[in-house]
Structure formats: structure tokens, C-alpha cells
Amino acid sequence: MEDQILALTAEVAAIKSAAQVTNTMFAEMYYYVTIPLMVLIHAGFLLYEMGATRLQNVLSSGVKNLLAFAFTIAAWYLFGWWFYWALPTWPLDFSAGAGYMEISGLEYANAIAWAWGDSAQYMGPNMGDNASGVFWGAFALFAATTASIASGALIERIQTVGFVICAVVLGTAAWGIAAAWGWHADGWLVTKFGYHDFGAAGLVHAVAGFFALGVLINLGPRVGKFNADGSANHLAGHNMPLTVTGLMLIIVGFFGFLMACIILPGEGWSWYADKGTTIYGTPMTLSALAFNVPLAAAGGIIGAWVMTRDPFWMMSGCLAGIISVASGLDVYFGSTVIAVSMLAGIILKPCADWLEGLGIDDAVGCVTVHGTIGLFGLVMLGILGSGLPGLGAFAPEDTVALSLFGQIVGAVVMFLLGFVPGYVVSWLVDKAGMLRIPDAVQERGLDAVKVPAQAYPQGMASPESES
Amino acid sequence: MGYFAESFTELYNADGWMDMGMYIGAGSSGAGWWTVIAAVMLVGVLVKGNSDEQDHYK
Numbered sequence: 001m002e003d004q005i006l007a008l009t010a011e012v013a014a015i016k017s018a019a020q021v022t023n024t025m026f027a028e029m030y031y032y033v034t035i036p037l038m039v040l041i042h043a044g045f046l047l048y049e050m051g052a053t054r055l056q057n058v059l060s061s062g063v064k065n066l067l068a069f070a071f072t073i074a075a076w077y078l079f080g081w082w083f084y085w086a087l088p089t090w091p092l093d094f095s096a097g098a099g100y101m102e103i104s105g106l107e108y109a110n111a112i113a114w115a116w117g118d119s120a121q122y123m124g125p126n127m128g129d130n131a132s133g134v135f136w137g138a139f140a141l142f143a144a145t146t147a148s149i150a151s152g153a154l155i156e157r158i159q160t161v162g163f164v165i166c167a168v169v170l171g172t173a174a175w176g177i178a179a180a181w182g183w184h185a186d187g188w189l190v191t192k193f194g195y196h197d198f199g200a201a202g203l204v205h206a207v208a209g210f211f212a213l214g215v216l217i218n219l220g221p222r223v224g225k226f227n228a229d230g231s232a233n234h235l236a237g238h239n240m241p242l243t244v245t246g247l248m249l250i251i252v253g254f255f256g257f258l259m260a261c262i263i264l265p266g267e268g269w270s271w272y273a274d275k276g277t278t279i280y281g282t283p284m285t286l287s288a289l290a291f292n293v294p295l296a297a298a299g300g301i302i303g304a305w306v307m308t309r310d311p312f313w314m315m316s317g318c319l320a321g322i323i324s325v326a327s328g329l330d331v332y333f334g335s336t337v338i339a340v341s342m343l344a345g346i347i348l349k350p351c352a353d354w355l356e357g358l359g360i361d362d363a364v365g366c367v368t369v370h371g372t373i374g375l376f377g378l379v380m381l382g383i384l385g386s387g388l389p390g391l392g393a394f395a396p397e398d399t400v401a402l403s404l405f406g407q408i409v410g411a412v413v414m415f416l417l418g419f420v421p422g423y424v425v426s427w428l429v430d431k432a433g434m435l436r437i438p439d440a441v442q443e444r445g446l447d448a449v450k451v452p453a454q455a456y457p458q459g460m461a462s463p464e465s466e467s
Numbered sequence: 468m469g470y471f472a473e474s475f476t477e478l479y480n481a482d483g484w485m486d487m488g489m490y491i492g493a494g495s496s497g498a499g500w501w502t503v504i505a506a507v508m509l510v511g512v513l514v515k516g517n518s519d520e521q522d523h524y525k
Contacts, residue, residue, distance in 0.1 A: 275484050282475060283484050299505075306512045309519075331470065333490040335501035342508050385491050388470035393479045401473065 023266040024130050030264060031134035037256020038141035040249050042069050045148040047246030049155060050455075052237035052312075052364050056445025057156045058455040064163055065151050071164050072147040072171030076140045077115060077123070083176030084139065085109035088186040099186025100396045131269055138260040142179070142204060145257065147171035149208035150422075153366035154215060156222050156235075157442055160450075162426075162434035169425045170211045170418075178203045178417045182410055183279055185391060189413060190280060191399055193406035194390040198278050199258050199326030201377035202414035209371020210415050213360065214422025218430050221361030223442040232356050235363070240312060247315035251297055254322055258289050258329065271392050281392025284330035292329045296321040296341040303345020316365050317345035320373040327407075328381040331388060340380055344373050371418070375411045382407025471495070 046065050053061040072080075086109035090096040098105035112132070115123045122132045147167040154163060182189040183203050189195035197203050226232055237243055262284060263270060263277045271281040278284050300321015304314045321341030325332055332340070352368040360367070382404035390399045400406060429435045441449050471493050472478055478485050492498050 283478070283489055302509065302512055306516050328491070331489070331491050333492055333498050333501055335498065335505040336491065338505035339501060339508055342512070385470055387473065389472065389475050393474070393476045402470070
């Protein structure tokens with residue numbers, strides 16, 4: 001009898017071990033798959049941006065977009081990852097000590113997030129660590145997405161290296177700090193204000209949108225955008241189908257982006273053994289995304305259609321619809337999503353026109369789609385979701401619940417985290433003579449001047465590209 | 468019409484999460500009202516869209 005019990009115990013232990021291996025491998029694969037899905041966002045941005053560019057500048061826009069992707073990922077490896085882990089409690093705790101969950105602070109970040117010394121073991125292949133690499137990869141793509149969002153607004157007149165400097169600051173420092181404060185269980189916006197931003201409407205979209213606004217103020221408009229009396233001209237991109245298809249690819253990538261926002265169960269780093277959660281430890285399932293993301297996309301398209309009838313703005317409305325509910329995709333009911341996202345699609349174009357009326361040449365509506373609608377989404381969740389517990393069941397007792405006040409504080413912080421670095425870094429780059437392409441070169445066409453290739457060598461030739 | 472639980476502790480026990488809808492308005496008439504609002508908005512958009520489209524054909 002005793003032997004049988006021992007054998008049974010050993011068998012149960014073997015089954016549990018096998019189940020844990022399966023869980024670990026599933027978790028590793030889950031986050032790994034989000035990475036190529038998020039690369040689709042960049043494929044989309046590449047098409048979107050090049051399509052929105054006039055013929056004489058197409059490849060130049062492509063080069064700029066690709067470099068934002070490449071440099072941001074490299075910089076995220078070198079120091080962006082460290083920002084995220086080091087600064088959740090800073091500056092409330094000026095020494096950047098560890099938070100309640102003890103997965104933050106200078107000491108913790110120094111131990112896991114530098115690519116040298118003892119922490120290097122977590123920044124490369126490691127047979128004892130299935131998690132760090134896939135998490136780093138997903139976050140690196142979040143960083144690259146943040147930088148690419150701003151890229152489109154600046155096309156056809158920003159210098160390449162000057163832009164790369166701006167993109168690195170946005171993708172690492174601005175987004176890294178925003179995520180540390182508002183997308184981390186120890187983040188002070190979360191623990192002190194109940195800030196809730198599941199799908200990064202503020203952390204990614206508002207930060208990127210208002211960073212772009214800061215750069216646009218220093219960069220100025222494209223040659224020919226505004227007339228002497230202040231009225232604006234529409235500088236149509238060379239390929240609307242490319243732009244619209246790119247926008248749809250971005251939506252595909254969003255599914256990877258958003259699924260990466262879920263914390264799977266059953267691992268040492270999980271909140272719970274048996275259910276998935278948000279990054280705040282609050283309960284959610286993939287079904288929440290399966291309901292709400294398509295509904296938000298639909299609502300945004302419909303709202304923008306009734307205002308514009310323009311496929312460019314309809315697909316921008318699709319993005320805006322998702323961004324408008326991104327903060328609360330985990331807690332919104334489907335019908336609520338339809339109503340809120342449709343409203344976002346309706347207000348989108350008037351907001352973009354208002355910005356243009358101020359003399360800002362945002363070539364693709366980036367500031368409005370990502371910035372304005374991102375803040376709109378944060379505040380809407382404050383209005384509709386007030387009372388939502390700030391963190392999961394293992395949180396400290398003094399954790400603050402979601403409130404309209406907390407969401408407004410978060411919205412202001414996200415605006416400043418985008419706009420201030422965007423304005424300051426672009427001002428410095430401008431003073432170094434590395435920001436704006438001279439007007440004479442803009443008039444000639446950027447591809448002819450600095451890209452050793454032709455976009456359409458056997459067709460769609462323009463006088464500028466042939467010169 | 469906010470969230471229905473002040474803490475997730477009450478919704479989580481040894482068996483895991485309570486099996487229930489965990490969305491804003493759960494357990495109230497809120498969900499139904501949002502459905503009415505969304506439906507009215509969709510119909511309104513279609514009416515407006517059709518009105519504008521018919522103007523193009525005149």
C-alpha cells in the first residue's frame with residue numbers, strides 16, 4: 001500500500017512537472033507570437049507613410065520609417081528597458097527605490113536590464129529564463145510602435161538623423177517612463193491615482209501624438225502647405241490605396257499589441273495561477289479583446305464615414321476607434337465600445353481641421369488620431385469606469401481605485417511626457433542644424449537628392465524624381 | 468454606471484475568479500441601455516449617410 005502511494009505521488013509530481021513545462025512553453029510562445037504580429041504594425045506604418053507621401057519623396061519617407069524601427073529597438077536594448085524597470089516610483093520616491101511588488105527601482109533594474117555585468121545574463125539567451133527575452137521583445141516592439149506613430153506626421157521635411165534622435169528619445173525615454181509610471185504594478189500613477197490604461201491609449205498613443213506636436217512646432221510646415229493668408233492646401237499623397245492598406249495592416253498588428261498586454265497565469269511572474277490578467281493584475285480574458293477590438297474598429301470607421309466619406313479618414317477612424325477604448329478594453333461592454341468608438345470617429349476630422357487651422361502641418365493626422373483621441377479615451381474611461389479597483393487582489397490596501405480625477409491626472413502627465421521631450425529635443429536638434437530640410441531641397445524632391453534608388457523606375461515618373 | 472466591485476479580493480477565492488461578467492455595468496440595466504444607445508447611433512448614421520448620398524444623385 002505504501003509503495004503504491006509513493007508511486008502515485010511520484011506520478012502526480014511527474015504530471016504536475018509536465019503540466020508546468022507545457023504552461024511555460026505556452027507562455028513563451030504566446031509572447032513570442034506577439035512580436036511578429038507587432039512587426040505588422042510597422043509594415044502598415046511603412047505603407048501608410050509612403051502612400052501619404054508625394055511621389056518625389058516616397059523612398060525618403062521609407063528610409064526614415066525603417067530607421068525609426070531599427071534605432072528604437074537597438075536603443076531599447078541599450079537603455080530603454082532599464083527606464084521601465086528603474087523608474088516606476090520616481091520621482092515620488094526620488095531615490096527610485098523598489099515599490100510594493102518589489103519588481104522595480106534602481107537596484108532591481110541594475111540587476112536585470114543592463115547588457116553588461118551580472119545583469120547581462122538576463123539580456124541574452126538563458127536556459128533558465130524563458131520570460132525575459134519574450135517580454136523584452138514585446139516591449140521593444142511597443143517602443144518601436146511609439147516612435148513610428150510620430151514618424152508619419154513629420155514626412156517630407158525632416159532630416160534623417162535629426163529624426164532618428166527624436167525617435168530614440170520618444171521610443172525609449174518618453175515611452176519607457178510613461179510605461180513605468182502608468183503600466184507597472186509599482187507605477188505611482190497606478191498606486192496613487194488609480195490610473196488605468198490597459199491598451200496604452202495614453203502611454204503609447206497620446207505620448208507619441210503630442211511628442212509629434214512638439215516636434216511639428218519647431219519643424220514647421222512643408223513647403224506649399226500654407227498660403228500667405230494662412231489658408232491650408234491639401235498636399236495629397238501619391239498612393240491612397242497604399243495608405244489605406246497600411247492602415248488596415250496596423251489594425252492587424254494591434255491584435256498582437258493588445259494580446260501582449262495580458263499577463264498569463266501559472267508562472268512565477270503571473271498574478272494568479274489560473275486566470276489571465278491585465279498588467280495591473282485585474283481580471284481579463286482574450287475574449288474581452290475578441291469582442292471589443294473589432295467593435296471599436298467598426299465604430300470608428302462608421303463614425304468617420306458619416307463625417308468625411310473619405311477612405312483615408314475612415315481608416316484613420318478605425319485606428320481612432322480602437323484607441324478611444326484602448327484604456328478600458330478589458331472592462332468595457334461591447335455596446336459601450338460601439339458608442340464610444342463611433343463618437344471618436346465623428347470628432348476625429350473636426351479636431352484635425354482645428355489643429356490645421358492653428359498652422360500645424362500634421363501630414364497624416366497623427367496628433368489628432370493618437371494624441372487627442374488617446375486623451376479622449378483616458379477621460380472617457382474615467383467617466384464610465386469610476387470605481388474600478390486599481391490593482392488585483394494582491395495589491396497593497398491603500399491602492400487607489402480608478403476615478404475621473406485619476407484619469408485626468410494621467411492624461412495631463414501623458415500629454416506632458418510627450419509634448420515636453422518632443423519640443424525640447426527637436427529644439428536642440430534644430431539648433432544643431434539637423435531638423436528641417438532646406439526649402440529648396442523640398443521643392444526639388446528628397447529622393448532625387450539623397451536616396452540612391454527610384455520608387456517607380458518604369459512608371460509614375462514625376463519631373464522631380466527624374467531630375 | 469461604474470464598476471461593480473470595490474476590490475477584486477471579493478471576486479477571487481480558492482476556486483479562482485467568480486464566473487460572471489466583469490465589465491462596466493455588469494449586473495445592472497447598464498448593458499441594455501448601452502445597446503439601445505449604440506443601436507440608435509448606428510441607425511442615425513445610416514439615415515444621415517443615405518440622406519447625403521441621395522443628394523449626390525439629384
